[in-house]
Amino acid sequence: MRGFTYAGPGVPAQLTELPTPEPGPGELRIRVGANTVCGTDLRILRGEKSKGVRLGAVLGHEVAGYVDAVGEGVEGFAEGDLVAMPPSVCCGVCGPCRRGTEHLCEDVHLVGYDIDGGLADYMLIPREARARRQLVKAAPHLEPAQLSLAEPISCCLNGLDNYRVEVGDVVVIVGAGPIGLIHLQLARIAGARQVIVSDPSETRRATAEALGADLTVDPTASDLLGTVRGLTDGEGADVAVLCIGVPALVNDCLNLVRKRGRVSIFAGLAGEGWSNIAANLIHYRELTVVGASNSGRESFVRAVALIESGAIDTKSLITHTFGLSQATEAIEFVASGEGIKVAVIPD
Numbered sequence: 001m002r003g004f005t006y007a008g009p010g011v012p013a014q015l016t017e018l019p020t021p022e023p024g025p026g027e028l029r030i031r032v033g034a035n036t037v038c039g040t041d042l043r044i045l046r047g048e049k050s051k052g053v054r055l056g057a058v059l060g061h062e063v064a065g066y067v068d069a070v071g072e073g074v075e076g077f078a079e080g081d082l083v084a085m086p087p088s089v090c091c092g093v094c095g096p097c098r099r100g101t102e103h104l105c106e107d108v109h110l111v112g113y114d115i116d117g118g119l120a121d122y123m124l125i126p127r128e129a130r131a132r133r134q135l136v137k138a139a140p141h142l143e144p145a146q147l148s149l150a151e152p153i154s155c156c157l158n159g160l161d162n163y164r165v166e167v168g169d170v171v172v173i174v175g176a177g178p179i180g181l182i183h184l185q186l187a188r189i190a191g192a193r194q195v196i197v198s199d200p201s202e203t204r205r206a207t208a209e210a211l212g213a214d215l216t217v218d219p220t221a222s223d224l225l226g227t228v229r230g231l232t233d234g235e236g237a238d239v240a241v242l243c244i245g246v247p248a249l250v251n252d253c254l255n256l257v258r259k260r261g262r263v264s265i266f267a268g269l270a271g272e273g274w275s276n277i278a279a280n281l282i283h284y285r286e287l288t289v290v291g292a293s294n295s296g297r298e299s300f301v302r303a304v305a306l307i308e309s310g311a312i313d314t315k316s317l318i319t320h321t322f323g324l325s326q327a328t329e330a331i332e333f334v335a336s337g338e339g340i341k342v343a344v345i346p347d
């Protein structure tokens with residue numbers, strides 16, 4: 001089989017010929033249906049993120065596929081089932097795992113980092129993941145690429161659990177890439193009165209409008225802060241969600257919310273992630289600032305249900321599809337910032 005393998009920070013990944021994995025006891029093999037490319041994949045390839053990434057690992061953690069071979073002792077799955085799983089395989093015994101936050105596991109193994117991922121013809125579902133019931137069966141009517149989005153959607157649900165949207169809230173989403181467009185849809189579902197989306201790209205703003213944004217703002221041409229204050233009697237929004245990893249925008253988000261408002265630093269910043277902020281905005285205005293990273297089983301199952309029901313529009317998010325033989329081109333296309341979500345499909 002072919003796999004798009006990591007060759008080190010800043011080194012171009014390559015499609016390489018690998019042995020097709022054979023499922024041992026407790027394992028399953030899936031035939032990859034689709035793997036959507038994530039901003040994190042780009043950061044890995046650019047050398048901005050190397051922690052936990054194994055040399056030679058097959059990249060890709062947003063993967064869905066069809067059960068192709070079932071190992072000894074695996075029950076509940078049959079050949080042809082459409083499945084996906086949250087990519088973090090946790091230890092189950094560390095502090096975060098014991099507290100029910102397995103996605104923050106101290107000894108996590110991640111699909112597409114050190115476990116071979118979905119930019120391949122086939123992928124092996126590890127025994128531990130299967131034993132912890134991470135593999136989720138989805139409705140067969142879905143296209144695999146739609147189901148691949150369960151991963152980013154579950155991460156956004158985890159973020160939403162932390163920043164909360166209450167009925168009637170005004171929410172500002174900073175950045176209308178795939179993640180921003182998912183937060184936008186979740187804010188709508190959660191009962192936001194008004195969702196304002198800021199992004200310099202005209203096409204991304206148009207997509208945000210099509211997906212339910214009440215107002216979109218080009219921050220390079222108009223005053224986002226003034227607009228938000230104008231809509232909220234000068235108070236500011238209830239919630240701001242940062243969905244692009246630009247350090248200066250952290251402080252902008254602190255300014256965008258009202259007193260006692262909530263800010264989510266959802267996007268990761270490059271390197272150690274330093275950003276200059278006016279901490280007194282948090283102090284005097286009693287802000288709540290939260291983060292979010294990865295997702296666990298619980299949010300993943302919710303994400304699959306939201307996709308199956310159509311409550312989240314996944315088809316509009318997948319704007320481009322590439323064959324696996326063009327994985328390099330697919331990654332380069334994502335780097336260009338064009339389109340929303342790019343799916344890679346074995347050809």
Ligand SMILES: [Zn+2]
Binds near residue numbers: 038039040061152
């Ligand atoms: Zn991702």
Ligand SMILES: [Zn+2]
Binds near residue numbers: 091094097102106
């Ligand atoms: Zn753990």
